[in-house]
Structures are given as structure tokens and as C-alpha cells.
Amino acid sequence: MSKVRVHISSSLDGHVAGPHQSMxxxxxxxxxxxxxxxxxxxxxxxxxxxxxxxxxxxxPVVMEEYANVGAEIMGRGKFGPPARGPWGDDAWQGWWGExxxxxxxxxxxxxxxxxxxxxxxxxxxxxxDGIHSALERAREAAGDKDVFIGGGADTIxxxxxxxxxxxxxLHVVPIVLGGGARLFAGVGPDVKLxxxxxVEAPGVAHLKYRVLR
Amino acid sequence: MSKVRVHISSSLDGHVAGPHQSMxxxxxxxxxxxxxxxxxxxxxxxxxxxxxxxxxxxxPVVMEEYANVGAEIMGRGKFGPPARGPWGDDAWQGWWGExxxxxxxxxxxxxxxxxxxxxxxxxxxxxxDGIHSALERAREAAGDKDVFIGGGADTIxxxxxxxxxxxxxLHVVPIVLGGGARLFAGVGPDVKLxxxxxVEAPGVAHLKYRVLR
Numbered sequence: 001m002s003k004v005r006v007h008i009s010s011s012l013d014g015h016v017a018g019p020h021q022s023m024x025x026x027x028x029x030x031x032x033x034x035x036x037x038x039x040x041x042x043x044x045x046x047x048x049x050x051x052x053x054x055x056x057x058x059x060p061v062v063m064e065e066y067a068n069v070g071a072e073i074m075g076r077g078k079f080g081p082p083a084r085g086p087w088g089d090d091a092w093q094g095w096w097g098e099x100x101x102x103x104x105x106x107x108x109x110x111x112x113x114x115x116x117x118x119x120x121x122x123x124x125x126x127x128x129d130g131i132h133s134a135l136e137r138a139r140e141a142a143g144d145k146d147v148f149i150g151g152g153a154d155t156i157x158x159x160x161x162x163x164x165x166x167x168x169x170l171h172v173v174p175i176v177l178g179g180g181a182r183l184f185a186g187v188g189p190d191v192k193l194x195x196x197x198x199v200e201a202p203g204v205a206h207l208k209y210r211v212l213r
Numbered sequence: 214m215s216k217v218r219v220h221i222s223s224s225l226d227g228h229v230a231g232p233h234q235s236m237x238x239x240x241x242x243x244x245x246x247x248x249x250x251x252x253x254x255x256x257x258x259x260x261x262x263x264x265x266x267x268x269x270x271x272x273p274v275v276m277e278e279y280a281n282v283g284a285e286i287m288g289r290g291k292f293g294p295p296a297r298g299p300w301g302d303d304a305w306q307g308w309w310g311e312x313x314x315x316x317x318x319x320x321x322x323x324x325x326x327x328x329x330x331x332x333x334x335x336x337x338x339x340x341x342d343g344i345h346s347a348l349e350r351a352r353e354a355a356g357d358k359d360v361f362i363g364g365g366a367d368t369i370x371x372x373x374x375x376x377x378x379x380x381x382x383l384h385v386v387p388i389v390l391g392g393g394a395r396l397f398a399g400v401g402p403d404v405k406l407x408x409x410x411x412v413e414a415p416g417v418a419h420l421k422y423r424v425l426r
Contacts (some may be wrong), residue, residue: 012406012422175406177402184226184389188391189389193388195387195417197413207418
């Protein structure tokens with residue numbers, strides 16, 4: 001069966017976004033630094049329609065993560081900022097512009113119904129009946145491919161706590177954020193993990209785990 | 214100059230002890246599992262006067278950590294449990310028995326004065342005038358060798374926040390503790406780190422950092 005996968009950058013103090021997230025700083029204070037390592041990569045820049053970038057020890061890690069993903073589940077905050085009311089008006093298309101970088105079916109967890117939104121080759125389906133339903137629909141959309149839980153922390157933590165994640169990769173960045181969204185909040189010792197492999201790369205350590213049932 | 218070094222085992226959710234630490238469970242619920250990887254090692258068992266054990270990818274990491282340490286600083290809780298009043302009676306010699314595994318000068322941070330205690334080749338000096346004083350005394354005792362900040366989390370976090378640590382190694386264990394003492398609590402983004410190296414070993418990932426001034 002297809003796998004449910006998580007990969008996310010974390011500070012040394014366990015935050016996946018900095019404190020005081022806002023419209024101006026969606027990743028919170030200092031949170032952008034979590035992604036310096038990936039933004040520098042040719043593999044990431046190409047996937048995001050940008051030129052340049054380097055190849056280093058992170059390249060195969062990122063290529064592996066991009067491969068075989070058929071659908072993504074994300075929280076409402078990753079789709080777009082909460083500051084515009086439930087949906088503002090229907091013209092509001094989230095953070096990601098006319099050509100979102102997902103290029104696949106995306107399922108957005110929300111409490112507010114909204115019609116499916118298609119932008120280029122990304123479809124956003126808004127799911128109001130919970131994480132299990134979203135996963136069922138994402139699995140169906142993904143077919144033989146895997147489902148990626150794209151964040152933020154709340155969404156990942158809910159799937160981890162429910163025992164629905166198969167694979168977790170942490171990109172541990174040597175910064176201290178001192179606050180912000182915390183991975184594993186509300187996730188207890190029932191979650192059992194097994195280390196798959198560790199990769200050292202410039203400015204980041206990649207730690208991959210299998211989540212046991 | 215000699216270095217100030219920290220190395221400590223951490224859960225994936227950033228705890229260096231489990232919840233509800235007590236006399237019966239000094240490392241809190243599930244906290245013993247943080248040290249399974251090291252207790253299995255021949256190098257650790259020999260240093261602790263025990264037989265058997267294995268050699269694996271963690272062996273050189275531990276040998277490196279044991280080398281060149283001239284003094285240790287620890288918190289009151291690592292010396293002995295708080296349940297016995299300030300010091301109980303003077304016969305109270307802490308957690309560690311007649312032959313503590315430190316074999317060097319140890320400086321214990323405390324608010325309660327007490328005479329120096331010598332047990333076999335370990336001396337415990339009780340320091341009541343703060344972390345800077347304890348470090349000064351530990352440096353003097355260590356001579357050319359390094360000073361190890363032995364924990365718990367509060368002690369390490371105070372030294373990190375004060376910018377007094379040169380080297381930090383995290384032994385990241387693939388468990389979720391769901392609560393307990395947290396490394397980096399109260400440590401802010403002013404602390405800058407640089408990754409030195411990463412080692413993958415059975416049941417643990419060793420992440421070593423230089424702390425920049």
C-alpha cells in the first residue's frame with residue numbers, strides 16, 4: 001500500500017516555525033532560516049521554477065522526498081493566512097499564486113466549506129470532516145503513490161498522534177528559534193519509531209525514521 | 214584554552230528526561246530508554262566498572278567524549294534527589310554510592326552550603342555562588358583539560374544561555390517522551406551553532422555542534 005510520509009525542517013529546539021507567525025512572517029521570527037539549506041539546492045529551485053542552485057549531500061535526500069508523491073494534505077494555515085476571515089472572498093487563492101508548487105491534488109484541512117480550487121495543475125480540495133476523511137481522499141487521489149503530510153506542525157502532530165504516519169524525516173538545522181510551532185506537541189510515547197538512516201549535509205542533518213504500528 | 218563541553222541524550226521531542234521525575238524514577242517516565250544505546254556499550258560498561266557490552270558506531274563517539282575531561286559541573290539533582298531536604302544528614306552521599314563513576318573533581322550547583330565530599334577518587338565541591346563561579350573553579354581544577362557540563366537540563370540550559378559552552382553533542386534517540394525536562398528551554402536565538410559532524414549508530418544519531426561566540 002502507498003505510504004504516508006512526513007518530512008519537515010526543525011530547529012535544534014524542536015520548532016518547525018519561529019514565534020509570532022504573521023502575514024509578513026508566515027514562518028515566524030527566524031523561521032525562514034529553517035529552509036536556507038533547501039532553498040540553496042538546484043533540485044528545490046528547479047521544482048519551484050527557479051534557476052541556479054547547488055548540488056550537495058542534501059540533493060539525493062530531496063530527490064527521494066519528491067519522488068512517488070501522489071497527493072498532499074496540509075493545514076489551513078499552509079494554504080493561506082488566517083487573517084482574511086474564513087476565506088475572504090472566493091478570489092482569495094492562498095499563499096501560492098497562479099502556479100502553486102505542488103502540481104498534484106492537495107487536500108486542505110479546514111472547518112469552513114469551500115468549492116474545490118484549481119490553479120494550474122494543482123487542485124485544492126477543502127476537507128471539513130477530519131483527518132481520517134482527508135487521508136482517505138488523498139489515498140484515493142494518490143493511487144499507488146504516497147501521501148505527503150505537508151504541515152504545519154498541528155496537522156503533522158495530529159497524524160502522528162493518530163498513528164497514521166509511516167515515515168518521518170527530520171531536517172535538523174543548527175539554529176535555536178526559542179519559540180514557535182513545535183513538532184510532537186500532543187504526541188505521546190505510544191508512537192514508536194525506528195531509525196532508517198542519517199545523512200550529514202551542509203548546514204543540516206537528515207534523520208529518517210520508520211513509524212512502527 | 215580548555216573547552217566547555219556538553220553531551221546529552223535527547224528524545225525526538227527534545228526531552229532529556231521523561232515526565233514525573235522521582236526517587237524511584239530519577240530520569241522520569243520512560244527516561245531510562247534515553248540511555249539504552251550507551252548502557253549497551255563495552256566502553257561505557259568498562260568506565261562504569263561493569264563487564265560485557267558491545268562495540269559499534271557509538272564506541273568512537275563515546276571514547277571521544279570521555280577523553281580529556283578534567284572536571285564536571287552538575288546540578289543539585291544529578292548529585293542526589295531533592296526529596297531528602299537540603300542535604301538530609303551529612304551521611305547522605307548522593308545517588309552514586311561509595312565509588313561514583315566520575316573519577317574527577319565535580320562541582321555541584323546548589324543554594325545550600327556543604328563541605329566538600331570525597332568518595333574514592335571523586336570529589337564533590339558544592340558551589341553556592343552561581344554558574345560563573347562554578348565554571349571558574351572547574352576550569353582551575355581541570356587545568357589543560359576540558360570541563361564537562363553534566364546536566365541536568367536546567368544546568369546545561371543556563372550555561373548555553375550564558376554563552377559559556379564551546380561544544381554540544383546531542384545523542385538523538387528515536388523515542389517520544391511526551392513531557393519532561395527540555396533541552397534549550399530558556400535558550401534563545403542568540404546562541405549560534407555550527408555542525409561539526411553526524412554519526413549514525415544503532416538506535417541513536419550523534420549530532421555534534423560547535424557553539425560560536
